[in-house]
Amino acid sequence: MRKKLVAIILVGIMSLTLTACGSPANGGSTETASRGGGTETDSKEAGTGWSGDTIEIGLISMITGDNPLNGERMNQGVQLAVDQFNEEGGIDGHQINLTILDDQTTQDMAVTCANKLISQGVCGIIGPHRSTNAMAVEAVIEAGGVPTFTGGTSPKISELGDQYLFRCRASDSIFAEAAVAYAVNKLGSQKIGMLFNNDDFGTGAEGVIKAYCEKNGVDYVEQGHNTGDKDFTAQLMQMKSDGADTLIIWTHDAELAINARQIYELGLDVKVVSSPGVTMNQVIDICEPEYIEGWYGITDYVSSSDDPAVQEFKNAFMEAYGIEPELYAASYYGATVILLEAIKAAGTDDPTAIMEQVKKTKDLTLPNGTASCDDVNDLIHNVNVAKIVNKEVVFEEAISVE
Amino acid sequence: MEKKSNTMNNKKRNIILICTAAAVVLILPWILTTDYQIMVMNKVLIYTVVVLGLNFITGLTGQMNLGTAGMFALGAYATAVAATSYGISPWIGLVLAIVMGLLVGRGLGYPSLRLKGVYLALTTIGFSEVVRLVAANWVSVTGGTTGIRNIPYYSLAGYVFDTQTKMYYLFAVFVAFGIFCAYRLADSKWGRIFKSLRDNADAVEMSGVNIASCKILAFTVCAIYGCIAGALYAHFMGYINPSSFTIDLSTNFVIMLMVGGLGSVVGNIFGAAVVTILPEILRVFENYYQLIFCTIVLVGAIFFPEGWMFAGIKVIRKMVKKLRKREHITGEMGGGE
Numbered sequence: 234m235r236k237k238l239v240a241i242i243l244v245g246i247m248s249l250t251l252t253a254c255g256s257p258a259n260g261g262s263t264e265t266a267s268r269g270g271g272t273e274t275d276s277k278e279a280g281t282g283w284s285g286d287t288i289e290i291g292l293i294s295m296i297t298g299d300n301p302l303n304g305e306r307m308n309q310g311v312q313l314a315v316d317q318f319n320e321e322g323g324i325d326g327h328q329i330n331l332t333i334l335d336d337q338t339t340q341d342m343a344v345t346c347a348n349k350l351i352s353q354g355v356c357g358i359i360g361p362h363r364s365t366n367a368m369a370v371e372a373v374i375e376a377g378g379v380p381t382f383t384g385g386t387s388p389k390i391s392e393l394g395d396q397y398l399f400r401c402r403a404s405d406s407i408f409a410e411a412a413v414a415y416a417v418n419k420l421g422s423q424k425i426g427m428l429f430n431n432d433d434f435g436t437g438a439e440g441v442i443k444a445y446c447e448k449n450g451v452d453y454v455e456q457g458h459n460t461g462d463k464d465f466t467a468q469l470m471q472m473k474s475d476g477a478d479t480l481i482i483w484t485h486d487a488e489l490a491i492n493a494r495q496i497y498e499l500g501l502d503v504k505v506v507s508s509p510g511v512t513m514n515q516v517i518d519i520c521e522p523e524y525i526e527g528w529y530g531i532t533d534y535v536s537s538s539d540d541p542a543v544q545e546f547k548n549a550f551m552e553a554y555g556i557e558p559e560l561y562a563a564s565y566y567g568a569t570v571i572l573l574e575a576i577k578a579a580g581t582d583d584p585t586a587i588m589e590q591v592k593k594t595k596d597l598t599l600p601n602g603t604a605s606c607d608d609v610n611d612l613i614h615n616v617n618v619a620k621i622v623n624k625e626v627v628f629e630e631a632i633s634v635e
Numbered sequence: 636m637e638k639k640s641n642t643m644n645n646k647k648r649n650i651i652l653i654c655t656a657a658a659v660v661l662i663l664p665w666i667l668t669t670d671y672q673i674m675v676m677n678k679v680l681i682y683t684v685v686v687l688g689l690n691f692i693t694g695l696t697g698q699m700n701l702g703t704a705g706m707f708a709l710g711a712y713a714t715a716v717a718a719t720s721y722g723i724s725p726w727i728g729l730v731l732a733i734v735m736g737l738l739v740g741r742g743l744g745y746p747s748l749r750l751k752g753v754y755l756a757l758t759t760i761g762f763s764e765v766v767r768l769v770a771a772n773w774v775s776v777t778g779g780t781t782g783i784r785n786i787p788y789y790s791l792a793g794y795v796f797d798t799q800t801k802m803y804y805l806f807a808v809f810v811a812f813g814i815f816c817a818y819r820l821a822d823s824k825w826g827r828i829f830k831s832l833r834d835n836a837d838a839v840e841m842s843g844v845n846i847a848s849c850k851i852l853a854f855t856v857c858a859i860y861g862c863i864a865g866a867l868y869a870h871f872m873g874y875i876n877p878s879s880f881t882i883d884l885s886t887n888f889v890i891m892l893m894v895g896g897l898g899s900v901v902g903n904i905f906g907a908a909v910v911t912i913l914p915e916i917l918r919v920f921e922n923y924y925q926l927i928f929c930t931i932v933l934v935g936a937i938f939f940p941e942g943w944m945f946a947g948i949k950v951i952r953k954m955v956k957k958l959r960k961r962e963h964i965t966g967e968m969g970g971g972e
Contacts, residue, residue, distance in 0.1 A: 297925045334918065335925070340879050344872065345674065345915070352669035365876045368784060372873050389781055431772060433780040433876075459768070 284354065287330040288323070288582050290315070290572065291350035292565075293360035293370075298338030302515055303362070303561045307384075308333055309554050310562035311359050314569035317549070324577045336361050340369035351377035356582040357572040358382070359401075359565055364390055364433055371395050380575070380588040382568035382612075384561070387433050388441075391609040397588055399610045401568035402533050402560075402601070409438035409483070411616045411632045412506045412531045413445045416479045420504050420529075424452035426477025428468055428492065430484040431457045438483040438508070460485060465495050472501070479504040486510045493524040509533065512619050512626045513559045520624075528621045529629070533601040534563035535619045538628040546600035560601065564613075567599035571612060602631075660807050664800045673799040675915055680806035681867050682907040686891045687817045687900065688860020693889065694898040695826065696853045697833030698747060702759030703888045705766035706858045708880035709735045710865025712770055715783045715875055720776070725789045729866050736862030740855030747850050763885055770877040782876025786869050802871055809867060810904075813860065817900045820856065829853055830898070890932055896942020905944045 292311050295304030315331045323329060332350065336343040343366035350358055351373065357380050361367055364385030374381045375395045383390065383398065386405040390398070416422040427442055429435035439455060446453035454475040456468035469492075472480060480503050482492055489510040496505065505528045510516045512530040536547050536557050546566060550558040558566075574597065575590035576582060594612060597604040602615040615633040619626045667673050685703060692700045713735045714728030723731075739762075746758050770777045777783065789796040789805060796805045820826055828849050831839045840846050869875050887910060895906025913931070917924040939946035 296922055333921070335922075337925075339883075340874070340876060341678075341872070345671070345678075348669075348671040348674050349915075352671035365780070365782060365878055368782070369872065369874045369876075387781070431780070436774075436779065459771075 283325070283327055283582055284356075286327065288327045288576060289330050289332065289353065289355045290357045290359070290569075291346075291353070291355040292331060292333045293336050293343055293346045293350070293358060293366075294333055295338045295362055296333075296335035298336075300338055300362075304335070304338075306559055306561040307360065307362065307565045309550070310558065310564070310566035311569045313550060313553055313562075314566050314573065316553070318573050324573065325580065327582075329573065336366060338363060338366070340366050343367075343370050344373055346370075347373045347377070347381075351379055355379060356576065356584050356587055359568050359572065360384070362561075367398065368393065371398055374398060377584075378588075379584045380572065380591055382565075382572060384564050384568070387437050389433070389437070391611060394609075396592075396610070397584075399568075399571075399591055399606070399612055401571065401604075401612050402564050403613045403616050404611060405434070405437040406441045407614065408508070408531050408616055409441035410445060411618070412438075412481055412483075412508075413442045413451075415529065415531070415618055415632070416481060416504070416506050417449065417451055420479060420506070422451070422479035422504065424454070424475070424477045424479070426472040426475060426480045426503070427453065427455040428465070428472070428480060428482045428484070429455065429457055430488060431459050434485070434508075435483045438481075442481060442483075458484070458488065460488065462488060463491060465492050466499065469495055469499055469501060472503075473499070477503060479506065481506050483508045484510070486513065486516050490516050490519050490524075493520050493528070497521075497524045505529065506531065509560055511621060514557075517621070517624050517626075522624050525621045526623070530619050530621065530626070531616050532619055533560040533613070533616060534558070535617045535626055535628040537619075537626060538617065538631075540600075540631075542598045543600045558600075563600040567601045567604065567613070570599060571597060571604055602633075657811075660811075664803055670799045673803050675912060677799060677803050677806055677871055679908045679911045680803070680810045681864050681871060682888070682891060682911055683810050683904050684813050684864035684867065685861050685888050686895065686903040686907050687813050688857040688864075689888055689892050690817065690898065690900065690903050691820070691829060691853045691860075692857045693892055694903075695821065695829035695833060696850065697897075698850070698853070699752065699756040699889075700759045700854075700857065701756050701882065701885045701889065702743065702761075702763035703857070703861050704880045704882065704884040705759075705763030706736065706739055706861030707865040707868065707884065708763075708766050708770060708875075708877070709739055710862030711869040711875050711880075712777055712783075712865075713862065714866040715786045715869040716776060718787050718870075719783055719785060725787060725866075725870050726791075728870075729863065732862040732866035733859055736859035737855060739862070740858030741851055743858065744851030744854035747854055748847050760882060760885070763880070763882065767877045767880050770880070777877070780877060782874060783869075784874050786873050786875070788873075789870050806867055806871075809863070813863075814900060814904070817903075821898075821900060825849065825852060893936060893940075894932065894943055896945045899942065899945070902942045902944050906942070909943065 294307050315329050319328050334346040336346045343361040347370040359382050362384045364387030367383035367385040371393050374397050380397050382401045384402045386402055388404050388406045429439040507530050509532040511528050512532040575587050579586040579590040592606050594604050594606045602613045604612045606612055617631050618629040620629050689703055692698050710732035713731045717723040717728040771780050796802050891906035891910045894909050895902030914928045917927050
């Protein structure tokens with residue numbers, strides 16, 4: 234009996250092995266293949282008219298998880314754009330209805346949220362923010378065929394080849410190249426010391442900056458760290474002994490603030506160029522003025538810019554919420570404006586028609602730059618340099634990279 | 636004679652319950668109208684497999700394991716790397732995940748012989764974090780923080796499980812098999828030893844039982860279940876990265892176990908379902924949904940430590956008993972007239 238059982242199991246395993254060849258992967262899935270995203274509520278004929286009284290759009294935000302404050306700004310930015318359009322009578326007489334879902338800043342929940350929104354029949358999705366979350370939902374939104382705008386800045390998003398996934402911020406390759414170019418050309422740096430987070434965000438920038446230094450013959454040293462690390466003195470002392478005259482720090486808010494304090498405490502006499510975090514209140518507020526005095530930050534948005542689009546947005550935001558907007562608010566406000574302008578131009582809430590209109594976006598002025606869609610669905614191609622003076626973010630210059 | 640008829644009645648009742656459960660599982664995709672709803676059910680099924688395994692360590696043997704996310708991650712990465720880097724069939728990936736579970740279970744089981752309580756919990760957290768950090772930093776194999784994309788679907792003799800509904804039925808088979816094994820194991824001499832280890836390990840040892848091998852077995856079973864679930868998750872999501880396998884996930888699995896009731900196989904399914912579905916239902920409360928969910932879990936932990944389901948059953952039984960008593964009294968009074 235036992236022998237028979239073993240024989241049956243072996244035959245079963247062998248037949249599975251022989252017959253179960255790898256099925257098509259996500260990218261090459263068949264028409265019916267789907268990790269979700271079936272729009273069963275969408276009964277409208279593709280490309281024509283409106284499916285209901287209101288235009289439904291969705292936002293996958295970070296209400297809970299690692300970055301709730303950023304998520305709140307994201308919600309406010311998107312809501313402001315929706316309110317502005319609704320106050321002007323909506324689009325073709327249709328009011329816009331925004332559904333906000335929390336992805337807890339995890340890929341698992343981001344996929345669940347994307348599925349929920351697509352099942353509800355939204356015609357466009359703003360978010361998710363993180364690059365990894367954007368990569369997680371990519372298969373779902375492609376199967377569901379809904380234009381989606383992420384603020385994830387990993388250069389790998391450009392390689393996905395998903396026609397429905399758009400990026401509403403500049404890629405890290407633009408940010409990082411702008412940072413190192415500014416340090417070398419404007420600050421006269423001779424030796425760059427790169428401090429980076431070992432995650433996707435940090436390593437993406439590290440690759441770009443290292444390549445730039447090698448290409449231009451600039452001396453370069455680097456030290457990595459992990460998210461959640463609390464002590465960077467070993468890395469900073471190494472930088473000091475290596476003789477770096479400029480530090481480029483590419484990490485998240487909490488690690489950035491700790492780095493600032495420890496650089497000050499160790500008395501490192503270096504110029505510092507940082508990832509966008511240093512221009513945001515969540516970092517500035519937890520730092521003493523002397524920690525970050527004279528630091529440069531590469532960011533999407535600077536409130537002190539005299540650009541009329543920036544000032545108009547800043548005033549509207551402050552009037553609505555009583556606080557000054559930062560890059561999350563500006564970037565996702567911009568993404569929402571791009572989506573709503575595309576819906577207006579398409580004259581329908583058919584997601585495919587909207588996607589085609591977003592691809593046609595050209596020279597649309599937004600608070601975080603000028604939006605033009607390129608071949609890989611990147612919409613923003615410029616960044617700003619800001620300097621921290623007495624805890625104030627002072628606009629230095631805008632850098633555009635093609 | 637009466638005992639025999641009771642056993643027959645119990646058997647009949649069990650068959651009816653199993654048939655009803657099978658019917659519900661079969662028709663559920665017809666009741667659920669959107670991919671989103673079926674996707675949530677698929678997550679319930681995958682998490683049920685994990686909790687069934689966790690039940691052997693935390694539920695039956697009473698040892699705290701906060702490293703389930705690590706086991707889950709190992710299973711996911713084993714099959715994902717095999718499928719995407721070497722083009723190996725997901726089914727062989729599943730076998731690899733099981734082997735991985737076997738190794739990890741034995742490896743983690745040994746420290747459990749010397750460690751107890753909070754120290755064991757810390758060891759398992761450490762294991763989970765090591766797995767996550769290796770996945771994040773071993774870029775050439777795991778893709779680093781970017782993770783692994785394009786993980787293929789399961790397929791069988793040319794039939795591809797490429798929609799949420801198809802995956803649902805496939806996962807339901809895995810869960811049914813997992814429940815069957817869990818029941819058999821819990822009712823075997825091993826299951827009884829596990830429970831006695833939780834109640835009084837010294838007494839078990841005094842009875843001549845080799846508790847070392849039992850503890851290692853409990854960890855091994857848990858790790859195998861965790862790795863199988865991880866493998867299912869990888870092919871279900873199509874994309875994995877290390878940020879998914881944090882301590883939060885391990886804690887979530889323990890909450891599922893607690894909500895369902897420690898030591899109960901049916902409770903495991905209930906716990907996985909409640910902890911996965913309830914936050915989705917509570918989304919109507921917008922920004923407050925997590926606050927409400929956590930409050931409910933906290934209140935449940937304080938007032939129903941034996942699990943919500945059993946608390947509910949207890950209440951219903953009490954009510955039935957009271958009703959019967961009342962009927963009996965009324966009947967007696969009526970008979971007296």
